Each structure stands twice: as C-alpha cells, then as structure tokens.
Amino acid sequence: MDIAQLLDRLNEPQQHAVTAAAHENIVVLAGAGSGKTRVLAHRIAWLLTTELARPHNILAVTFTNKAAREMQGRISQLLDEPTQGMWAGTFHGLAHKLLRIHHDFAQLPQNFQVLDDSDQERLIKQILKQLELDEKVWTPKKAKGFINRHKEQGIRAQAIEIQSHEIWYLRMRDIYLAYQTHCQQQGLVDFSELLLRSYEIWRDYPELLQQYRQRFRFVLVDEFQDTNHIQYAWLRLLAHPETAFFVVGDDDQSIYSFRGAKVEHIQLFTEYFSPSRLIRLEQNYRSSGMILAAANGLIAHNSRRLGKKLWTQGAAGEPVYLYTAYNEREEAEFIVEKIQEWTGSLQQVAILYRTSAQSRQFEEILLQKSIPYRIYGGLRFYERAEVKNALAYLRLAYYNQDDGAFERIINTPKRGLGERSLEIIRGHARRHGLSLWQAAEELLAEDTFSKKIATTLHDFINYINTITQKTQIAELDEIIQYIHDSSGLLMHYEKEGKDEAQRRKENLEELIAAAKEYPKNSVEDGFDPITAFLSHAALEAGDIQGDPNQTCVQLMTLHLAKGLEFNLVFLCGLEEDLFPHKNSIEENQVEEERRLCYVGITRAKQKLYLSHCETRFRFGSRELSRPSRFIKEIPSELLQVVRLQRVATSFHATLAKYPTGTWVKHPKFGRGVVLQTEGNGEAARVQVYFPQLGNKWLVLAYAGLQKE
DNA sequence: AGGAAGCCACTTTTT
DNA sequence: GTGGCTTCCT
Numbered sequence: 009m010d011i012a013q014l015l016d017r018l019n020e021p022q023q024h025a026v027t028a029a030a031h032e033n034i035v036v037l038a039g040a041g042s043g044k045t046r047v048l049a050h051r052i053a054w055l056l057t058t059e060l061a062r063p064h065n066i067l068a069v070t071f072t073n074k075a076a077r078e079m080q081g082r083i084s085q086l087l088d089e090p091t092q093g094m095w096a097g098t099f100h101g102l103a104h105k106l107l108r109i110h111h112d113f114a115q116l117p118q119n120f121q122v123l124d125d126s127d128q129e130r131l132i133k134q135i136l137k138q139l140e141l142d143e144k145v146w147t148p149k150k151a152k153g154f155i156n157r158h159k160e161q162g163i164r165a166q167a168i169e170i171q172s173h174e175i176w177y178l179r180m181r182d183i184y185l186a187y188q189t190h191c192q193q194q195g196l197v198d199f200s201e202l203l204l205r206s207y208e209i210w211r212d213y214p215e216l217l218q219q220y221r222q223r224f225r226f227v228l229v230d231e232f233q234d235t236n237h238i239q240y241a242w243l244r245l246l247a248h249p250e251t252a253f254f255v256v257g258d259d260d261q262s263i264y265s266f267r268g269a270k271v272e273h274i275q276l277f278t279e280y281f282s283p284s285r286l287i288r289l290e291q292n293y294r295s296s297g298m299i300l301a302a303a304n305g306l307i308a309h310n311s312r313r314l315g316k317k318l319w320t321q322g323a324a325g326e327p328v329y330l331y332t333a334y335n336e337r338e339e340a341e342f343i344v345e346k347i348q349e350w351t352g353s354l355q356q357v358a359i360l361y362r363t364s365a366q367s368r369q370f371e372e373i374l375l376q377k378s379i380p381y382r383i384y385g386g387l388r389f390y391e392r393a394e395v396k397n398a399l400a401y402l403r404l405a406y407y408n409q410d411d412g413a414f415e416r417i418i419n420t421p422k423r424g425l426g427e428r429s430l431e432i433i434r435g436h437a438r439r440h441g442l443s444l445w446q447a448a449e450e451l452l453a454e455d456t457f458s459k460k461i462a463t464t465l466h467d468f469i470n471y472i473n474t475i476t477q478k479t480q481i482a483e484l485d486e487i488i489q490y491i492h493d494s495s496g497l498l499m500h501y502e503k504e505g506k507d508e509a510q511r512r513k514e515n516l517e518e519l520i521a522a523a524k525e526y527p528k529n530s531v532e533d534g535f536d537p538i539t540a541f542l543s544h545a546a547l548e549a550g551d552i553q554g555d556p557n558q559t560c561v562q563l564m565t566l567h568l569a570k571g572l573e574f575n576l577v578f579l580c581g582l583e584e585d586l587f588p589h590k591n592s593i594e595e596n597q598v599e600e601e602r603r604l605c606y607v608g609i610t611r612a613k614q615k616l617y618l619s620h621c622e623t624r625f626r627f628g629s630r631e632l633s634r635p636s637r638f639i640k641e642i643p644s645e646l647l648q649v650v651r652l653q654r655v656a657t658s659f660h661a662t663l664a665k666y667p668t669g670t671w672v673k674h675p676k677f678g679r680g681v682v683l684q685t686e687g688n689g690e691a692a693r694v695q696v697y698f699p700q701l702g703n704k705w706l707v708l709a710y711a712g713l714q715k716e
Numbered sequence: 717a718g719g720a721a722g723c724c725a726c727t728t729t730t731t
Numbered sequence: 732g733t734g735g736c737t738t739c740c741t
Contacts, residue, residue: 072731100731125730199731266729363728426717547731567729589728604729628732
C-alpha cells in the first residue's frame, strides 16, 4: 500500500499521530471506538513504508494475546511484505522471549518452565506445607497475592523492609523467600517473575540493555493505562534520546488496577518522556449517538479523569433498553428471546457479564433453544485438568527433574502409589537435595519399598522413559498422541461418567491437534519445540475451543470484551453488589467498576440492552437484588424501559402480613419466627429464625411461607 | 490404598 | 449450588 492510501482513511488527529516525526514521543489519548488499534497499526505501517524504520527496529506491546494477534493481522493487511524481525506481543510474551534468549544473563536454565496461575498456587501450597504453616491462616491465595504484588513493584523477598510490629508481614516474607528459592532451584518462572527478571537483566547488564536500545528505536504500547509498575519501569529502561515512544491509552478504560495497573503512568509518561505530544482521539466511529451519550453520561460520574468527550457524526439510533427481570433465569430467557428476534449475524451478538459464573444460565437456555454460542474465558483450554495432566506426562518425560509434573501424575491415573509412598520419596528427595525422580530411582535401587510398590514405581519410571525416547524421535503431536493412548488417563476419566469422559476425550484430541498446528511459529524463535510448546500453553491459556468459523453468540466477561465491538450487546446483571461488585465497593474501587461498565456500553454499535434481576441466587440462597447505581447514572431520557406484562403484586401489602414475631411454617424448614423484613416494592424478603437451622433470609415470592 | 460420604469455603476481573 | 478437601470406612 502506498503512503497516500495509508493516510486517506484517517481523520485529522489520527493522521497527526500516524505521521509524527521519528524523534517525537507521542501519547494518544484514544476514546472507545475512536480507532485506537487502527492508529497503532497505521503508525507501524507508516514507519515501515516511509523507511523510517525496519521491522527489526520496532517493539510493539499489547496486553492480551487477542490484541496482539489483531494488531499483527491489521499490519499485514496494510503491508505487502512480511514484518519479520519485529517484536510484537504481550508484555509477558516478550519478556519470555527475552529470557529464553538471554537465559544465561537471567541465571536460568535454558529450558526453564513457565508456571501459570494455578501451578503457582499449587507450588505455594506445597511450600506452606514444608514450612509447616497452617493453611487456614496463611492461605495460598494470600501468599500468592503478596508475592505477586511485590514482584510487580519490583521488590525481591530480601529487599522487603521488616516492620517489626507486623508478624504477618514477616511470615509472608519468609514464604516469599522460600518460594523464590525453590523456583530458582527448579528453574521455574511465574508470570510476574517473567517481567521482573526481564527488568533486572536490562537493569543489571548495561551492555545488554545498550544492544536493545540500539535495536528498538520505535517502541509502541497499546492500552498504556493498564501498565503496572514493573512494566512501566521495563519500558523506561529502553528510553534514550534516540528512541521514540508511541503510547496509546484511555484512562476511562483502565480496568486492571487489581493487577497493579496504574492510570497515572499516562501522566508520568508525559513528564519523563519529554518532549512529548498529546493527541486526543475523540471522534467515535462505532456506536450510535444514544449509546455514546449513555456512556458519556455514566463515565462523567468519575472524578480524576484526564478529560475527554466522545462525539459521533452518526445517527442517534435507538435508545438503550432496560429490562428488569424477576430472577436470573428469566433474565436469560428474555435475552435469548431477543436474540431469536435478531435478524443479523449471531457473530455480532454479545452477552456481557461481570463474573464468569453468570454464564451458566445463558448457556442452559441457549442450549435448550439450539442457538450456537461460544463462551470465552472461564476455565480455559490449557487450564483443564486433563490437558494439564497430559502435559505433565510430557514435562516429566522431557525433563525428569520437574517435581511439579511428578507430583501431578505419579498417581493419576490411580496406580497404587499413594500419599504414603509419595511422602517417602519426598523425604528422601529433601534430605539429599534430589528431585523426586532421582529420589525414586535411588530408593528403588536401595530396595526400600515393598515388592508391590517397587514394581509399580518401576513400571511408572519405565513408562515415562518410553515417552522420553519418543521425544527424541517423534513429532510433538505424535508424542501427545502416544500419551493419550497409553497413559490410562482416558480410562481414569471414564469412571467419572460418560458425558464428562467424552468432553475430556475431546479436549485431549484437541490438544493433539494444537500440537500439530504448533511447530510453525516456534521454529522461528529457535527454541526447542517442546519447551516452546509448554511455555505457549502457560502464556496463552488459549481459547482454541469451538470452531471459530461457526457463527455464534459470544459470551464473555466485561474484561475480555475490551477492544471488541458488536452490533447487539446485552449487558446483564446490573445489580448492586454484583456490578459494582461487593468487593470493589468495600475496597473503594467503584470508579474502576464504572469504567468497566463504560467499556461494556461502548462495545455496542447499534443496539444495547441493560438488564438486572430483582432476585438472584447467590451464596446458596436467593437474595434480593437492588438495581445497580450505574443504571441511575445513565441519563434517563436515553433509557427505554421494557418490561413483560405480568401480574402486579404489591409486595408492600404482602410484607405487612409478616410483621416481626409472626410464627410461620416453611414446607422444607418447618416452623420458624419472623425476625425482620425488608423490601423495595418490587420484591420483598423476610428473615426467619428456624430453631434447627438458625437464621435464613427468604424471598417472599419463592418462599412458600405460610402464616401459622 | 482407595472410595464414599460429608464438610467447608467459595465465586471478581487476567497474563 | 458446586467443587475441593478431609475423614472414615472398607
């Protein structure tokens, strides 16, 4: 594509951004739907076509794998030649690549393993056990949070300042230290470690940094508002007078502060990377006028904004519809009904929700009406137990020292090597500083075990060795096929029931397919294919499930929806304590929730439905839900209330029948006495004390309560 | 050693 | 409602 063509489909501020001079540092403050990805892709295409840069000089960073793929796709659409030599990917992906190349600087073994989130938690759990700490007090979750938070701040365990009054702090520090030591010995790297370690090698080896500074003359960052401390610090190391930074972000779409992201980095950038220029993209090309106005109205309730007002030349379009459902099931039924009325492509329909758990209701109804759908997120492909187990066989075969893999599969499927035998192996390993594998071999040689155990263990080791032999001759997918056929995992799952086994079998088959597809990209990086594939599995938890070509309704959390757009959007569960989520309200994070809602609204191009329920089943009982504050914050003239005809019930009148102290009867719980009542005119509930059960809240419409 | 039954805590969001 | 974990029984 020639230069003129690159520019003529851009508006003025977009052109300014794309054609900025080679020495300029640019911040693009880009509102939702204002062509952010487009500007980024065009900027890269511009740099290459004008020959300001060769692909080799470009570093392009995104946050999600999805965004990385999309950017790559756009660039290759704009350019005729391939962009080989360009580094483009997520922070984690790039950090990983850097560490593989410079594993010696990083003091890591060449085949270091990447721990995903659940691996990390598992490992911490084991360490807590080793330290003999009570898991109830020092929960793995809290320890994980502590460790990751500190790594994200660039703080090593040794560097944590000890506040003597805080025993909790001291103990956490010990856990962090033990974890860190263990990972180092085992060659394990968790997500935050990828970033921290990459930062450290650049910081500590100036000659290495120099090499990259000279190479990456153009650094482009997407979703800059989502950078955390260590990512920002890493980028800052690259800064020198010859480097041009081009960062794109939207403070109103910052939704990852729980992971350490700081909007302030946008402001800090302008101070540190001077001289720099701020370009605002405020023209929205995506949503109808009404939808945009709703988004603007909502986000105006946030303080501490950089300030930006989106506008559109497009038509006002339809109002935003608001639906009030009785309960989550009815909410799902309503939404599915509206989907059935929709005449456009199902691919253009999205159901968005705050928490993954909400997807279940929709799944059921969609299945029932045979509407094809696809759920993103939730339990992702490589996180599934059967997939992780199959990969653990591969890991152990390829790398005998992998204790995590050993622990995972030594008795999966059940082969009679239980906790007792394992504890003996663990003890021996610990005493002699061996891996579990080595310990098992030594113990076998020393004839410690009973005949039965020894035979089983021997068989296990031999079996793994047969896989090891395969790894030297066979292709990746053949190895996994072999594991699939011979490990007994399938039989193991068949005991769990037919449907379950079928699903797991399909997943394992998909894993083989994924392995077959894989080698292409890994060869280029020059890493050995097995290590590369395993890292890929951890880094890209992967939504390879489902046929991407099939047109289907898209279901996802709001976090996953960022960067996408749909003609018809359902934003559901707009209820206090769910959205905004209870935890966020308690942690003073309502502004972030509001931004999340803003992200959701701005996904819609033509039609947007908001919905909430009067009651919802949560935490094991039916709860009364109040409409989200966000609904009230959208200017009411933009909303059109839709409500199915139904029998009007005066809940106030119903409530009056159950004053405090009334004796009642419940079909299941028996006799009880009313303690208190509450209601909002649309629904009502009473708290009843049942002598055998204690207090229970019951929603009147469902309780089946009778006055005694 | 392994299975069944019962108990518990948990459900924010992601690389 | 659910899944993970412990406990107890075989």
